[in-house]
Amino acid sequence: MELDHDFTVPVPVDQAWSVLLDVERVAACMPGATLDSIEGEEFKGRMKVKVGAMTITYRGSARIVSADESSRTVTMEASAKEARGSGTAAATVQAKLIDEGDTTRVTVHTKLNVTGRPAQFGRNILAEVGSKIISRFAKALEEELESSGTESSGAGAEGAAETEAESGASVTEITPESAAAPAAPEAAEASGAPEAPAEPQTAAAPAAKRERPLRVAREDDAIDLLEVAGPSVAKRAVPAVGGLVGLLVVFRLLTRRRRGRKKR
Template sequence: MNINGRFTIDAPVEQVWDVFMDAEKLASCVPGAERITMTSPNKYEADMVVKVQFMTLKFAAEGELKEAVPMSSLQVEMTGQAHALAGLFRNRMQVTLEPMSDHVTSIIYQMDMQLTGRLASLGMILVKGTVTKTAEQFATNVKLLFETGRNDGGHAAG
């Protein structure tokens, strides 16, 4: 399942890059992220909760920064297992930062998500709708982080 999107932040690319390289700060913008722990400079573990129409799924997830081109792009891979439902997910995400001016940055993302087991049996349409909605809420939360000037260590609502 592929999901692509773009959103714009009223901030210079350097500030946006700093937030995207801070997994704990960025996690404050991810809907359903309950805990994140850095296990190395490029790896983290997280507990996540995802609401899919008629049920709430809890996941233990691991993420890794696979590649980073400063001020330009990054590639992250996240894998996770549902606590109460057999199945795994793997999400590979490519993020590109595109300066639109000195104070505006466009963020382009491409996700390739794969599901296995009972998780996959929930139906790709149902899951894709939830992932798309979550990505839109993430974009809103990142914008809020910058609009409220709290990108210096504060947390956005989510």
Template sequence: MDLQNSFIVPADIDTAWKTLLDVESIAPCMPGATLTSFTGEEFTASVKVKLGPVTQNFNGEGSFTKRDEATHTAVITASGKEIRGGGSASAVITATLVSEGPNSTRADVLTELTITGKVAQFGKGVITDVSKKLIDQFATNLQAVIAAKSAADSAAPGEVVAAPVIQASDSIDLLGAAGAPVLKRAIPVAIGVIVIVGIIVYFIVK
């Protein structure tokens, strides 16, 4: 299935591109995701997913197949697997930045998702809703980071600028993202979430 997501970065396209490649600044913007390694064009990541009182961990890996600064486009392949289960997913992810004005950039993300195991039984709608809510939270936190950077750049010498308040948590609340109606389906759907997080991994690796 194909998933399409977009969000706005409140900065010019060059600033947005550089900011999205600043690991230390934006890694906390994504709930539940931790970059565990990055070597050359390959990376690994882990994701913690919370389902009520139960917490599950997922491992993912990926590699860049294209990274073009001139067109502000990157393509990665990514895959994820439940640590204690048989579900898995893989994706080809294309992320492109588009200038919307002198202080606005749109990030368009296309994910070509392939799923196997129990998660394949569930519809596109649930995974689409989860991915949108996660990316919306990421974008909100990213806006806070960029606003803080802008304030720091324009601050007078010696002036102290407060650090941004990031709302990302150490785990993805799957019920909060998918909603109560998918309670019985949420665990297998989490396999799809790891690949959606792969979208964000592009933005948190350098």
């Protein structure tokens, strides 16, 4: 099945392009998704989907097939399998960024193939689920962009303060007292007083090599298929239930007439 969605992010297209290519940031914003590892061009992770009280976990991998900066188009392929089941999911996702000044509109075209329990809901329900996921993703991405912007501005102010402090510390005024201070050791040597043992200098510990950890996923907010499908299922079920009730009424009337004829 093929699904189409779109959303808007509150940043210019150049910034949106770099953000959407950052798999760690994108995965952290995706409802129910957890990024486990990055191996070269391949990303491995998990995706949780709820069906009422039951949670289905898909484990799989994805990779960016193409990223055309001139057309601002990214194509990604992903495949996964149920951790406890035989269901599978495979998708080819193409996202295109459209410049709208201070904001960027992102159109997403997905070719999806699902087997197993979620497949029973059909295309229309899965399209609604996709819209729900995209909506939550866009909101989380907007919060991520706002928080990162605040952190970067705060870090810039902090760095400026540190630079100012360092430049202030580099200028030291020489006073008569400070100029006379180095003569103290010579006076101690002339008096014959034992010199205090020098404290052993400890070698500066080498800076620990920092490895960038994978971003921690947000709280477990996996999409519930039944919650999303509920209203739609109810709307579709009303005509069917109405028709069934009508058939039962007609059947009951016919049986009553037959019984009445038999009594006569």
